Amino acid sequence: MRLKKEKNTKKSSKNLYYSFSFLIVVIVLYVVLFFLKPEKLVNSLYASWNIFISIIPVLILVIFLMGVSNYLLKPKKVSKYLGKKSGLKGWFLSTLFGILSHGSIYVWYPLLKDLKERGMRTGLIAVFLYNRAIKIPLLPIMIYYFGIFFVIILCIYMIVASVLQGKIIEIIEDKYIVQRGENV
Amino acid sequence: MKTANKKIENKRKQIILSFYKALKSFGATLPILIGVILLIGLFKVNIPSKLISSIFTGEIFRDTFFGSMIGSISAGNPITSYIIGGELLKEGVGLFAVTAFITAWVTVGLIQLPAEASILGKRFALMRNVLSFLFSILVAIATVLTLKVII
Numbered sequence: 001m002r003l004k005k006e007k008n009t010k011k012s013s014k015n016l017y018y019s020f021s022f023l024i025v026v027i028v029l030y031v032v033l034f035f036l037k038p039e040k041l042v043n044s045l046y047a048s049w050n051i052f053i054s055i056i057p058v059l060i061l062v063i064f065l066m067g068v069s070n071y072l073l074k075p076k077k078v079s080k081y082l083g084k085k086s087g088l089k090g091w092f093l094s095t096l097f098g099i100l101s102h103g104s105i106y107v108w109y110p111l112l113k114d115l116k117e118r119g120m121r122t123g124l125i126a127v128f129l130y131n132r133a134i135k136i137p138l139l140p141i142m143i144y145y146f147g148i149f150f151v152i153i154l155c156i157y158m159i160v161a162s163v164l165q166g167k168i169i170e171i172i173e174d175k176y177i178v179q180r181g182e183n184v
Numbered sequence: 185m186k187t188a189n190k191k192i193e194n195k196r197k198q199i200i201l202s203f204y205k206a207l208k209s210f211g212a213t214l215p216i217l218i219g220v221i222l223l224i225g226l227f228k229v230n231i232p233s234k235l236i237s238s239i240f241t242g243e244i245f246r247d248t249f250f251g252s253m254i255g256s257i258s259a260g261n262p263i264t265s266y267i268i269g270g271e272l273l274k275e276g277v278g279l280f281a282v283t284a285f286i287t288a289w290v291t292v293g294l295i296q297l298p299a300e301a302s303i304l305g306k307r308f309a310l311m312r313n314v315l316s317f318l319f320s321i322l323v324a325i326a327t328v329l330t331l332k333v334i335i
Binding site: 016018019020022023025026027029030033040043044045046047048049051052055059062063064066067068070071109110112113114116122125126129130132133135138141142144145146149150153154157158161164165168169172173176 | 198199201202203205206207209210212213215216218219221222223224225226228229230262266267269270273283287290291298299300302303304307308311312315316319322323326327330331334335
């Protein structure tokens with residue numbers, strides 16, 4: 001138990017180091033841009049600020065949903081719907097949740113991490129992430145540019161691709177686990 | 185009465201703890217989140233849409249591949265990809281390339297890859313993005329071919 005806790009602390013500090021290194025690299029890019037094209041720096045910062053402002057409500061919603069899922073979703077429940085033994089219903093629910101979810105993709109990562117730790121299948125995480133590409137509120141503009149038939153066909157193929165992708169990821173993960181087990 | 189109060193108190197504690205955990209978990213992802221937003225800002229301002237239209241030539245497989253490549257390194261709201269894709273179509277870029285471009289834009293996240301790898305694991309993130317890239321090509325070809333059969 002103690003060993004597991006120590007391992008988790010080590011992992012989270014490593015992740016934090018990785019996160020801050022990434023942020024520092026991006027800041028360095030901005031410093032370089034300041035010396036090369038200072039006017040573009042202001043525009044880039046303005047574009048970033050706009051993105052940040054637009055996702056604030058979603059961020060708040062995500063934190064709230066994470067809190068609710070921490071309280072309501074126990075590992076047993078998740079593994080029942082989206083866990084190892086979840087059948088067709090799990091694939092259907094992750095597809096549906098993926099389509100209905102909104103906001104930037106990276107604001108959902110912490111929630112998925114939480115669900116993964118509670119037993120969510122990796123294939124279903126992939127399905128959820130892939131189906132986030134289908135945005136119901138944005139369909140009208142897609143129809144305007146490409147037509148309704150195009151949009152319907154594309155959405156159907158994307159759902160099929162998401163399930164295939166999830167299955168492939170699970171097969172590879174299973175093989176990796178078996179191989180690792182044989183090597184240990 | 186005392187047991188009922190204790191139960192309510194326990195529930196309250198659990199709720200507070202659940203939201204504290206949520207905030208803590210979210211706080212750990214903030215450096216990556218800020219980094220990604222700043223990077224998207226850089227891409228939005230410094231990669232002009234004219235550069236995108238100069239790359240597509242008309243060859244189906246080459247265009248579909250490049251469509252997926254450019255869609256993969258681009259990021260932002262999908263609405264932007266629909267608008268760019270629609271405008272590229274108007275400028276004569278093929279539907280294979282544009283479909284691959286908009287599909288990869290929303291399914292592959294090279295810019296978000298560090299965040300995804302850090303939070304969901306390197307192996308998973310890499311596998312998911314490589315497969316999404318391949319599927320964006322297949323989905324584009326299947327969609328356009330089906331559309332040609334139907335219409």
